[in-house]
Amino acid sequence: MSTQHSIDRATCADLDAADPLAAFRERFELPAGVVYLDGNSLGALPRSTPAHLERVIREEWGTGLIRSWNDAGWFDKPRTLGDRIAPLIGAAPGEVVLGDSTSASLFQVAVAAARLRPGRNAIVSERSSFPTDLYMLESVQELAGDGSGDPLERRLIDDESDLDAVLGDDVAVVVLTHVNYRTGRMYDLAEVTRRVHEAGALMVWDLCHSVGAVPVDLNAAGADFAIGCTYKYLNGGPGSPSFIWVASRHLATARPPLTGWHGHARPFDFGIDYAPADGITRFRVGTPQLLSVAGLEASLDVWADVDLEALREKSLRLTELFIALVDTRLAPWGVEVVSPRQSAKRGSQVALRFAEAGDALEAGDGYAVMQAIIERGVIGDFRAPDLMRFGFAPLYVSHTDVWDAVAVIEEVLASEVWREPRYARRGAVT
């Protein structure tokens, strides 16, 4: 974007015409008049999903009834779909399985990891993790102590520059989010894993904001555990199941805490004592929520056709274009880019805020501005206290979408329409 001063809408249309992923947009249902920049929160609906769900509901459930647990492969879906997620995260077959919510899955892997490092009494995470990770870790601390009866200690870093200060031979597990949910800042997966391993700790990655957004290679990085979300960039549908990845070398010894019957070695023996299944299956818990699993299944059909390198290239083109347009057209209102400007350190999202020193707007005004933008069809979201987040899902966001989004933001700021009382914050905000 060295020629950013010369960008116009026609340039964006040219970029769209040359976009090797352009055809994917036709595989999603998007409402007319909407530029959807919140696929990092809830991915758009694949066009094939309604018919797939209809078939699962009418044929597999309605007609197949109980027989579909075998005949339609329901029982094994968490494994078979796990194997289809594997190539998206650099995992091997048999290393990925679907879980319950990402929160529950984080508990599942964090306790299992802590148990592999007995006698170490600290867990490291970071202050800017998506909060549910920190909340679950409080419980992991309390429940999965080091055997002394005392809770584990939780140490929170601000960023990787703090890692050396907190890593020591007392650290059992480090839990970090690969791409930050607020800023889109991305860690170097391999480099951070290496430093954590040097300290003898195990590395748990939260991939919620990276899977389907950026290339991920867990095995190349030598990581230990990971969890992720399928309802954001993977388009599995609202609340679609999380996934769990465990490095093959840990599968024989890892002991997850949620010891449900779907993780049992012989679930249909109905014995009274728990015996973990071989391999990743032991991370399963109870009966999977099949309609939500079916939503994910439909979207993975789309993902099977995606070239991840092309995805990353387009993602960077989109975020670089957005940043360039923000710099040229929105800076006058004190808008600043919070996300890393260095491409290698940025996921597929960009966060903006009003500079505290800005005379026209204050940080909290981002809420009202976002509401006014959304009302005009450009959907991003606001994260307290001051961030306007925009996600760029490369499969269905175009370069002209980026152009149009910035034009709408500019218009909202220039007209000051966002000052109308109906956009003001009221009570709880989602």
Add this chain to the structure above:
Amino acid sequence: MSTQHSIDRATCADLDAADPLAAFRERFELPAGVVYLDGNSLGALPRSTPAHLERVIREEWGTGLIRSWNDAGWFDKPRTLGDRIAPLIGAAPGEVVLGDSTSASLFQVAVAAARLRPGRNAIVSERSSFPTDLYMLESVQELAGDGSGDPLERRLIDDESDLDAVLGDDVAVVVLTHVNYRTGRMYDLAEVTRRVHEAGALMVWDLCHSVGAVPVDLNAAGADFAIGCTYKYLNGGPGSPSFIWVASRHLATARPPLTGWHGHARPFDFGIDYAPADGITRFRVGTPQLLSVAGLEASLDVWADVDLEALREKSLRLTELFIALVDTRLAPWGVEVVSPRQSAKRGSQVALRFAEAGDALEAGDGYAVMQAIIERGVIGDFRAPDLMRFGFAPLYVSHTDVWDAVAVIEEVLASEVWREPRYARRGAVT
């Protein structure tokens, strides 16, 4: 059924004609030629479900996109649907919430219960619980010790006659299944709860096989916690979410272990420390699997119209009819009724087995017999080592269904067709 010797198919048709619940059958999709007696494992498809899911998928997800978390009430569904389950189990508004899998929800309530009885070092359950409950309790034992650093002790009873022997002032929690998954035997909810409370312990009920099958009144019984399943008699769809009930008196002090952001007091403040929400919301974990939640929502529209006393009356008519017909027509082959013959002690299912002394068939032959029956359109299931289970969902099973099912079983036994090799057990059995 005192006149059982005179029952014929016409009698059954008369009973159907007089059945006050007969019209409910039209609200379910059932394949032609099938008598479905496995609604205790996976409930049938309500006719309104496909259209409801289509609307949720196309309008709420596809068009509403991220906005539907607020505008379509997604975020609150676990609470609002919990309130719709409440009348089915004798719960008050604000006492029920949807969970992840029933296994995860059992963990959630069992740890919370144990924490309310610190210093007590034993958990009581029963050998014939559905195994996932026992498996999860192994983990509860290990993780939620009494503070001494030692695991809790697990004591398993065979039935309520063992209760006095195991209850003492060292017991923190008793976890029992109201209606047994194998035999359909039903505990006296109030009486058992009373005895458990006399010992100072807390009572956790597993309602998987009772909700939608028999009347349940948790508050009248004075119970403490319960979990249950919505994909059996409630027809929520394969793997639809579990529910959690907590007595109001415990809501301010209960501390569940899965401390996800949906259970936080202020989830959208995105703070770094966990603070439990008021009330039942604190038992929520992560983002609900919305398509599966939507399946449950559709089925609860059916359940809103059901008179639970009429449901129980019909359930007993069906199971009494089945037992009478088994006694008269299947006894010659050594078939015996395992379920309680006393109505008050029986849920809405009946288990059969071949008497060990039977000269014609052995216990394990039930597997092949069940396969042959299923092939002829009568769907029950087999539970190792020897049980043939039949569930009688009163909303869509008719008296003539019962007649026809017994006729098919009789024909399979009389013809010995089940001895054909293709019905024999092969490998894992579901």
